[in-house]
Amino acid sequence: MLTTDFPTGSPCWIDLGSPDPAAAAAFYGAVFGWTFQQLGPEAGGYGFLQLDGKTVGAVGPLTEEGARSTWTTYFKTPDADATAKAVEQAGGTVRVAPFDVMDAGRMAQLTDPQGAQFAIWQAGSTTGLDVVSSDNALVWSELHTTDQEAGFGFYRTVFDWRSEKFPAPGMTYLVVSTAEGDQQATSFGGIAPIMSEGQPPSWTPYFATEQVDELVRRAQEAGGAVLMAAEDVPEVGRIAWLADPSGAPFALIKGEPRQGS
Incomplete structure (x- = not known):
């Protein structure tokens, strides 16, 4: 389960480039x-997304030429420079070299060998999000990739993640956990095949809600699109995939996401 303790290798921040x-x-x-x-x-248009005064994410302008609007997942590291080097050695790409974000922390923007973008965060005064694993907050991070085993192998090399296979409908789903602690208790996300031909490999955030269908309705009314209609997945919960008006995908889940989606 994702917690604000943010052990090394766990998602600790998300932001949207728009x-x-x-x-x-x-x-x-x-x-x-x-x-x-x-x-x-000095933040260049960047700002925090908050729920009851607590930060659940952030949004800022697109900064890379030709970039598409998407959510970026940041993974906790004790040493951003060492992790960026490990990413390169494992076949990934450093798109933005490690740099300090004032006194908040140190970060880098990276791409895995299959093409999925992500970031890393070395905490300074900001440890990470204020709220996770509660209604309307991040609860799960999911990688869709062209090669599950190779994708997991890369992140295992960089973060020492562990995995557990879960037989989801029509595929084998890899549930991933941090290096230390009870494997099920520290699971925070999964690795799955790409959903449709032409979909780029990417990390997508899942937000918890007790009202999946109601939030789908709200998203459509606000100009969003439904990528996968709300449905019940056995032993997982009720899920839906949406895109915001600029095309950035995100997902909703009601239930226990540890076993995948």
Whole structure:
């Protein structure tokens, strides 16, 4: 289960790159009830998405030429420079070399060998998100990739993750956990095949909700699209896949995500 203890290798932050951060914040506010806390001019348009005053994510303008709007998952590391080097040695790419974010921490933006983008975070004054694993907050991170075994092998090399196979409908799903602690208790995400031909490998956040169908309705009314209609998955829960008005995918889940989706 994802917790704000944020052990090494676990998701600790998410942010959205958007062509219109204010419009994106308004969309997610309509769906989840989040508010947008705009940071100062030095942040370049970046701001926090909050629920009851606690940060559940962030949004900012797209900074890379040709980039598509997407959510980025950040994984906790005690040493961003060493992890970036390990990524290169394991066949990944360092898109943005490690740099300090004022006193908040140190980060880098990376791409795995199959093409999925992610980031790493070395905590300074900011450890990570204020809230996870509760309603309208991040509860699960899922990698869709062209090669599950190779994909997991890369992250195992970099973060020493563990995996457990789960026979999901129509595929074998890999549930991933951090290096230390009870394997089931420290699971935070999964690795699955790409959902459709032409889908780029990517990490997608799942947000917890007791009202999957209601949030799907809100998203559609706010201009979002349904990528996979709400459905019940045995031994998992009720899930749906959506895209915001700029095309960034995200998912909803009601239930226990440890066993995959």
